[in-house]
Structure formats: C-alpha cells, structure tokens
Amino acid sequence: MASSYPNWHTFRDNAILHSAGEPGEPDASKGCKSGSVGRGWSAWETKSRPLTRHYFLKSLLGSNYAAPIDYPKRILDVGCGTGIWGREMAHAFPDAQVVGFDIEPQTPVSHALEVPSNCLFVQGNALQGLPFANQDFDFTHQRLMVAALPARAWPYVVSELVRVTRAGGWIELVEAADTFERIGPVTKKYMEWWHKLESKTGFDASLMTKLPTLLIKAGLSQVKDRVLQVPLGTWGGRGGELLAKDLHAIFVNLKPVYCSQLKLSEKEFDKALNALPQEWETYQTYFHFYLAYGQK
Numbered sequence: 001m002a003s004s005y006p007n008w009h010t011f012r013d014n015a016i017l018h019s020a021g022e023p024g025e026p027d028a029s030k031g032c033k034s035g036s037v038g039r040g041w042s043a044w045e046t047k048s049r050p051l052t053r054h055y056f057l058k059s060l061l062g063s064n065y066a067a068p069i070d071y072p073k074r075i076l077d078v079g080c081g082t083g084i085w086g087r088e089m090a091h092a093f094p095d096a097q098v099v100g101f102d103i104e105p106q107t108p109v110s111h112a113l114e115v116p117s118n119c120l121f122v123q124g125n126a127l128q129g130l131p132f133a134n135q136d137f138d139f140t141h142q143r144l145m146v147a148a149l150p151a152r153a154w155p156y157v158v159s160e161l162v163r164v165t166r167a168g169g170w171i172e173l174v175e176a177a178d179t180f181e182r183i184g185p186v187t188k189k190y191m192e193w194w195h196k197l198e199s200k201t202g203f204d205a206s207l208m209t210k211l212p213t214l215l216i217k218a219g220l221s222q223v224k225d226r227v228l229q230v231p232l233g234t235w236g237g238r239g240g241e242l243l244a245k246d247l248h249a250i251f252v253n254l255k256p257v258y259c260s261q262l263k264l265s266e267k268e269f270d271k272a273l274n275a276l277p278q279e280w281e282t283y284q285t286y287f288h289f290y291l292a293y294g295q296k
C-alpha cells in the first residue's frame with residue numbers, strides 16, 4: 001500500500017476548473033436570490049453542485065479513475081448520482097457498456113445531460129445487494145458514499161462490489177473523510193459535534209481513511225491508495241474556493257440534524273457555521289480525500 005500526496009499545483013492550475021461555462025460553474029454575477037432559477041448561486045447550490053464536485057475530483061485526480069484498467073467491456077458506478085462519471089466513462093470507452101446504479105431515479109439536472117447509447121441507469125438500494133450477476137463487470141467504481149452508508153454496512157457493500165466484478169477486474173473507491181490539517185478552534189468544535197452526531201447515527205467518516213483495509217479484507221490484491229490533500233478556501237486558488245463552498249453548503253444542509261440530534265441552539269450552530277470559511281483562510285486548512293483500488 002502506498003500513500004502519496006499529488007502535486008496540488010496540477011489541480012489548482014488545471015484548465016477544467018478555469019474554463020468558462022463549464023457545467024457546474026457558478027456564475028456569481030447572476031446574484032444569489034433564494035429560489036431564483038437559471039445560473040445564479042441558488043441554482044448552483046441545488047442543481048449543479050454535484051457536477052462541480054465531479055469536475056473538481058476529476059481535476060484533482062487528473063482522470064476519472066486511477067486503477068490500471070485495460071479496455072473494460074462492462075463498467076459499474078454504484079451511487080452514481082447525476083451519472084456524469086458514467087457518461088464520461090461511456091465516451092472514453094465507446095466499446096464498453098456503462099451502468100450507473102443509484103437509489104434515486106435520474107434527476108432533472110442529469111436528464112439535461114446527454115446520455116451516450118452505451119450508458120444506462122438502474123435504480124436500486126445498495127444496502128439490499130446489487131441486482132447484477134456474479135462477475136458481471138470489469139471495473140466497479142463507487143464514489144462519495146460516506147454519508148449514504150452506515151459504518152456497519154460498508155463490509156457488506158464492498159463485498160457486493162467484489163461479487164459483481166470479474167476475476168482480474170478492478171474495484172475503485174473515492175471518498176471524503178473527517179480529516180483536516182491545520183485546523184482552528186471553530187473547525188475543531190464543529191468536528192466534535194460531527195463525531196457526536198456520528199455516534200448517534202451509526203455513520204463513521206473515519207472509516208474512509210481505511211479504504212485499503214476494507215478492500216484487502218474483501219479479498220482484493222494489488223491494493224493501492226492515495227491521500228489527496230486539498231487546500232480549503234480561496235488561499236488554495238479556484239479549486240480550494242469551490243471545495244470550501246461545497247463543504248460549507250453540506251454543513252449548512254445538516255443544520256436541522258445537528259440542532260435536533262445534539263440539542264444545539266440555532267444561534268450557536270450558525271455562529272460556528274459563519275466563522276468556518278474565514279477560519280479556513282486564516283489557518284490555511286487542508287481537507288483530505290481518499291482513493292483506493294484493488295484487483296479481484
């Protein structure tokens with residue numbers, strides 16, 4: 001197992017995040033009225049944020065995958081969300097059949113994207129097993145499911161990813177965890193609340209720091225992993241700015257859960273929430289993503 005920190009400058013300067021009109025690119029000039037439609041911030045928050053996240057991660061990795069896949073014929077994306085990863089893989093591998101799997105039906109934002117003829121979507125619940133035959137896929141991918149799968153479900157879901165992948169095929173996981181570097185007092189406080197909430201709800205983001213172990217325990221070989229260290233905030237350039245907005249928006253959305261589960265007052269929570277972005281700038285905080293892949 002090898003961990004490495006990619007060169008941040010590759011990501012920060014990557015054209016993907018700077019090209020005008022990229023899907024998912026927020027247009028601040030269009031204002032931020034709540035409920036507005038079009039390409040303003042509000043629309044970005046609700047519709048395009050997942051696409052921004054996709055371009056962000058692709059840019060960070062320099063690719064849509066890291067495993068040494070070789071002309072896969074069948075590709076599966078579990079928890080595919082908008083399906084943008086699968087659509088791009090379908091273009092990259094025109095001879096392959098790509099299947100996106102998600103508990104939700106394809107949403108309006110994803111319908112607006114073109115669906116290549118070699119890409120299809122299947123609805124289902126990964127917690128109830130994958131509706132695919134043994135050894136059906138050459139490459140199985142799962143990304144950003146940390147908040148979707150309770151800690152106790154991870155070994156089962158990974159065993160399902162392994163079951164539907166053929167012998168010699170590859171499985172790749174990309175996740176966010178609960179690890180930061182150079183944090184200030186507000187982030188520390190927020191993470192204390194985070195961990196209390198996790199102990200009440202059965203989720204455990206720290207498990208994402210052990211993805212290689214999960215894959216090895218599931219019987220995979222050639223397991224490799226990477227820790228992707230990303231600046232949080234404008235101090236890290238355009239990518240850092242987008243990540244900070246995304247993470248902050250996720251925290252904002254979780255406010256009702258925090259306040260009800262931890263009996264926090266809205267005032268106390270808002271105070272911390274409002275202070276986080278500036279603290280990330282002041283402390284030049286880093287956030288981590290984790291990637292691991294292995295061969296069946």
Ligand SMILES: C[S@@+](CC[C@H](N)C(=O)[O-])C[C@H]1O[C@@H](n2cnc3c(N)ncnc32)[C@H](O)[C@@H]1O
Nearest residue numbers: 079080081102103104124125126127143144148
């Ligand atoms: C944070 S999104 C990640 C989407 C996509 N993988 C990406 O990287 O942009 C998590 C996705 O998992 C889906 N999901 C949540 N629970 C699931 C389950 N039990 N089975 C299948 N999909 C699930 C959600 O509907 C959502 O689309």
